[in-house]
Every structure is written in C-alpha cells, then in structure tokens.
Amino acid sequence: MKRQSIDGSIFKEFNYCTTPPSTRWLIIVIVLMVIIGVGLYTFILQGVKGHVITGMRDYVVWGVYITNFIYFLGISYACAMISCFFHLTRIQWGKSLMRILELIAFITIIIAPVYILLCIGRIDRLHFLAFHGRIQSPIIWDVIAIVTDIIFCMVYLFLSYVKDFARLRDYTAKLDIADWKKKLYRKLALGYAFEHEQEKRLSSAMDIMAAIIIPTSIVAYSLLAWLFGMNLRPGWHSSIFGPQFILNAVYSGVAIIIIIMWFYRRILKLEKYITDNHFYFLGYGLLILTLFFGYFVFSDFITNWYNTQKTTSILLQKLLDNSQYGIMYKGSLFITLFLTIVVIGIPQLRTVNSIFLVSVLVMLALWINRYLMIVPVLETTYIPISDPRPEYIKYDPTIVEWILTVTGLAVFMLFLMIMTKLAPVIPVSALEEKSTFKLFGKFSFKDHSK
Template identity: 40%
Template sequence: MDIQSRKRELFKEFAPRLETTSLATKIYIGFLVAIILVGIYAFYLQMAKGQIVTGMRDNVVWGIYEVNFILLVCISYSGAFISGILHFFHTPWKTAIARIVEIITVLSLLIGPIYILLCMGRLDRLHYLFMYPRIQSPITWDIIAIITDIVACFIYLYLTFIPDFAILRDHCEERKIPKWVKKLYKTLAIGYQDTKTQRDRLHKITRIMSTIVIVLAIVAYTVLAWIFSLTLQPGWNSTIFAPYFIVGGLFSGVAFIIVTMFLVRKFYKLEKYIRKMHFKVGGIILLILAMLYGYFTFTEYFSRWFSHKEIDTNLLDALFTRYFWVFIFANYVGILVPIGILFFKKFRTINWVTIASVIALVGIWLNRYLIVIPTLETPYVPIQDTRIDYIFYSASWVEIALSFAGVAAFLLMFTLIGKVVPLVPMNYILDSHFTTKKVKQKVNKEISE
C-alpha cells in the first residue's frame, strides 16, 4: 500500500468523528457549558464584590486558586517535558499518546495562569506587572517563564499538527465537513505537501523545539518553586523545593496523562491505538516517580521536623491536628497506595493503573493545598484581635465554582479540539508504519545478500 492510499485510509477512519456530533456529545458539551456559565457568574460576583466573596483574607491571600494554578501549570510542564522526550528520542510508542500529551500541555497552560489572576485583588492593575516589573522578583521570573513557555508550547503543538492538517486538507473535500473547518485546515496546513525538503525542514525545527520545550519546562518548574522557596515562610523556605516540584509535577503529569488516556480510549474508541502496553509503561513510570516523590516528601518534612524551629513546629502542629486527615491522604495514601498497586505486576492493568493515577492526582492536589494554605495560616507575626475567619481559610462556593469551571473549560476545549483534529496523530501512524516497512525491507535485503 502506497503512502497516499494509507493517508486516505486513515482519514476515512478518523473522519466520522470530525463530521458528526452525537446527541450524547451535544448533551455533554451543554453540561460543560453550564458549569462554565456558573463559573462566569462566580467570576462576575468576585469582580463586582471583591475578594470578600472568596475565603481569602489578610493572612491567607492564596487559596484553592493557587492550588489549581500549581497543579495545572505542573501538569502542563510535565506534559511539555514528556512530549519533548517522546519526540526527541523517537520513542516508538509515542504514536498513540503524543497528541493527547501535547493538547494537555497547551490547555493546562492556558487555564492554569487564569487562577493566579483570580487571586489578585486588583485585576485592573494587572498591566502594572508589565509596566513596572521588578526583575529581582521571582513573580516576574514566573510571568516571563510562563509566557515564554506558552509561546513555545503553542509553536511546538502547531508543528506536530501541520502534517495532519495537510492530510485533512487534502481529503476533506470529499466529506461533509463545515466550510470554515475546511478553510481552517487549508490555512493551518500552510501549503505543506510532504515533500522531502518540507519534511526534513519540519523534522529539524520540531526536534529543536522539542529540546527547547524540555529545557523551558525545567526552568519554569524551578521558577514556580522559587516563588515559594525564596521567601522565608515556614514550609516554603527549602533548598530542595525546585527538584521537589519537578518530581511532583512529573508525578501529577503522568497520572493526569494516564487518566486522560483512559477516558480518550474509552470515549473515542481508540483501543486499537491506545493499548495495554501504554498503561503498563505509564504505570512503571508512575511507580518510579511515586517513589521519588515520596522520598522528597519525607526528606522535606523530616528535615523540617528535626530542625525544630519554633515556626516550623507551629506549622507541623497545624498539619498534624487541623489538617491531619488531609495530610494522611496527601502524603501517605496518595503516595503509598499507588506504589502498592503499581509495585505488583498483576495490578499493572488498564483499570488498576488508572485507579492508582486517580489516587495520585487527588493526593498531589491535597499536597499542594498543604503547601499553600497551612503556611499562610502560620505567619511570623502573631495574629491578634481578629476574627476567626481572617485566620483560617476555607474555600467559598465562588472559588469551588471557578475551580470546576476550569475543569469544565479544559474538558470542553479538549472535546472541541477532538472535533477538529484526530486525537491520534495520523502522521505518526504513517511514520511508524513506513519506518517498520523500511526496516523489514532492509532486513530482508540483508538476509538475501
């Protein structure tokens, strides 16, 4: 079978999902839009009435918005990191998951920073950050890192999409695809004809971008950790926070990718491409990361406990009293249970690996919560003569609504992207098909000689 026939065949396979939208999908999209609308109303309330509608007060100035921000940005960085690694090392099983990882990277990087904006009391002064930046502030470094990373991830994602846009452009005429979508394919394909020079050029720049994306992910992770660790706050001022964030981010990212793989496989009927082997490899990577993350978590809390500084003792007291069960779930259940499941070969099945990933994700969200909130509730300056709700934080419905709106926005955008391009990259399938064919021909030739 020649390459053109194979392309046609692949388009035929993926086209129905691009052409039609089932009733169930429409209801699902409607549900997501409803959640986003509630979120928009919550956002309106917050803008109109101020931070008073949230649980954030004078001491705890970062709530679950910051937790969501860290989690999503870490997932994005880890997506970029993993995607870059997959591409750079020509990983054979990247075909099935590469696009999912790339979409996760961009979407979480789009939604994550919105949460940090929601923490700001005076959004009308947002432009001050760019007009009067203090270059010695880690916040400024983070803004620079995030913006640069967004640009890099967009370019990288686009580069990996170009061959698929070309295939879609070349074959969409025969199908019932809306005109604007056909036009979109044509524009985004930028005249790519898969000639040798075009292909070589595209491969070269994609490879360079994959390296940049890996480096930027590490830099951005580090800068994000420095926002915390370069302060003197108890629980934050730690030398190992940057590598701890990198490992924690990769842990959450891999867990998130596994859960997404499970959902995409189930709802997009991609069992042919996303196989048990992907979950098995994902499970082993998650196991290694869980052990590393557990080691870092233990070191972090142990050194804090052992040094016995008064302020650290106060923080640890809070963690082991008010936040006891959260602490137990975040740092015991969230780490040890995934290790326990993934350690045994017979549990490395699709369902068990996904369950371990869900537990890990919940655990790491709670871990981020414990990093942000209890520290802010344990300030150096004693709190006196104030209301109890000014000292202790609890999320309001506005914050919860906006958190769910973020999740809904992520799912909605993921679904819409899935309506425009196949979630399994066709060009990667072609690459692996013809690479295998070439290798077989070469081997046969060598044998016959």
C-alpha cells in the same frame, strides 16, 4: 522532490473528526458551557465585590486559586516535557500519546494563569507588572516564564498538527462534509504539500522547539517553586523546593495522561493505538515517580522535624493533627505512597482499570498535597499580624472558589472535546513513519540515511 502519495484511508479509523457531532457529545458540551457560564458570572461577581466573597483574608492571601494555578501549570509543564521527550527520543510507543500530551499541555497553560488573576486583589493594577516590574522579583520571573511557555507550547502544538491538517485537507476534499471545515483544514495546513524540503524544515523546527520546551518548562516550574521558596516562611524556605516541584509536576503529568488515555480509549475505541502496554509502561513510570516522591516528602519532613524551630513545629503539628489537616495530609500520603506501590507493584492487582483508578486518586491526592503546601503555611506566620480576628487566621474556601475551580475543569474538558473533533488525537503522520513498539528497546533516532 515530492514524497509518495498519502493514503488517507487511515482517517476512516478516526471518522469522529469528519462526522457531525453525536447527541451525547452535544449534551456534554451544553452541560460544560452551562458550568462555564455560571463560572463566568461568579468571576464577574468576584470582580465587582472583591475578595470578600472568597475565603481569602489577611493571613491566607492565597488559597484554592493558587493551588489550582500550581496544579494546572504543573500538569502543563509535565505534559510538554514528556511529549517533547517522546519526540526527541523517537520512542515508538510514545508517539500515540504525543498529541494528547501536547493538547493537555496547551489547554492547562491557558487555564492556569486565570487563577493567578483571581488571586490579585487589585486587578486594575495588573499592568504595573509590565511598567514597574523588577527583574529581581520572582513574580516577574514567573510572568516571563509563563508567557514564554504559552508561546512555545502553542507553536509546538500547531507544528505537530500541520501534517495531519494537510492530510485531512486532502482526505476531506472529496468527502461530503461541511465546507467551513474543508476551508479550515486548508487554512490550517498552510500549504504543506509533503515535499522533502518542507518535511526537512518542519522536522527541524519541531526538533528545535521540543529541545527548548524541555529546559524552558523545567526553568519555568522551578521559578514558580522559587516564588514560594524565596519567602521566609516555615515550610517554604527550602532549597529542594525547585526539584520537588518538578517531580510533583511529572508525577501529576503521568497520572493525568493515564486518565485521559483511558477515556479516549473507551470512548473513541482506540484500542489499536492505545494498548494495554501503554497503561503498564506509564504505570511503571508512576511507580518509579512514587518512590522519588516519597524520598522528597521524607527528606523535607525530616529536615523540618529534626532541628525544628518553634513556628515550623506548629506547622508540623497542624499537618499531623487530625482535627486540623491530619486527615488530608495522611490521606494524601497514603494514596501517593502506599496505594500506588501496592496496586502497581503487585502484579495480581495491576490492571488497566486499577492503574486508571490509582491515577485518579493520585491526581486528587496531589491537589491536596499542593493545598497543604499553601494554606497551613500561610496560617502559620513567624510574626502574627496586629489584628488577628478568627476569620483572618483560619481559611475556609467559599462556594465562589469551588465554582471557579469546577469551571477550570469544565474549560479543560470543553477544549479537549473541541480539539478532538478537529483532528485525530493520535498523530497519524507520526505513526505512519514507524510502528515498532518497544519500551526503550529501540531508540529509532532520526534516520539520516533517508
């Protein structure tokens, strides 16, 4: 049984997908590609010359790269979880955000593992992981989890696009657009014809995928936390590391969706689909997560501080000392705890732009938070090495590491821009099903009466 014919007029509101790219779009893409080109050159340079051109030495064997790895991976898992949560609960206002969340989740999970490759001194031995890996090793857990999640996220993203590709195929058939694009839509739609049986199968597949992505993401990010937690190092060997990682991830996930939403709304004029309420709802979410974040930070701090060991005491001293990491530590806590609560908590200060600005600062502060979770800990060992040269003890990131960090951001933006040109960033098919807009007011779970 074929369902009622689809009106493609809605795509007129998303004509940026079917029109040629603007000059501004092309300029930004060229700039991003130049940055990526410089990054590739730096990548090769590091491959040839080795870690000596980075700031990583005998003590701090992980630095900015692993910080980026954790950061991007956290964003990916959080966005995947939030997207799947919106899908399963059928929260209407969340539907507009699902596509953006899925895109962020997919792009960041592709970028993140590259940073872990950059941390490996002997990249030529990478295949040893497959041939000599032991199931007891947290590194193997992490490799399995990331590979699993990349596959799941890719499949889920594609499934969420299928209906829109099918509609674009039908809509663009009579439009004067490039043939390759018409062919592309036809191929990507995989023959989807909106038949009842197809819809049922697709919906079922998406429900299953959403249901497995949430626990997989939680387990995968916990495994990453345990990669650190299983080490006998001050500040790492903590049983709350797993939950704390998950919370930090969701925190950064909510912040980044606010940022991307703000840009999309401004640039693509999507006020109809991304309303002020989206910002307020997610802002409230950010506020609640701030309180949880503060709870975890306090819990971690007081446990280390109260019955402190000598090495842990040195670590805390470094974090509080303004001549070392004090300014970064206190600054990041000021933003993530105080500023967020003040700006979002006080109604007079709460606007779309202020929520956006706070989110940008929160993303920055959470990156610093992760940096402080890695570098000072590695600089503070229980047993010093036998050859403690000054440059071995103190870590200073080099220009190479910063270039490759900026390259990661450039790749993220480039992917996002290309995917935005391919299909609407708002899941049109999902929106047409229902348009009720209430925060947790109406869980329109799957209607089995249809």
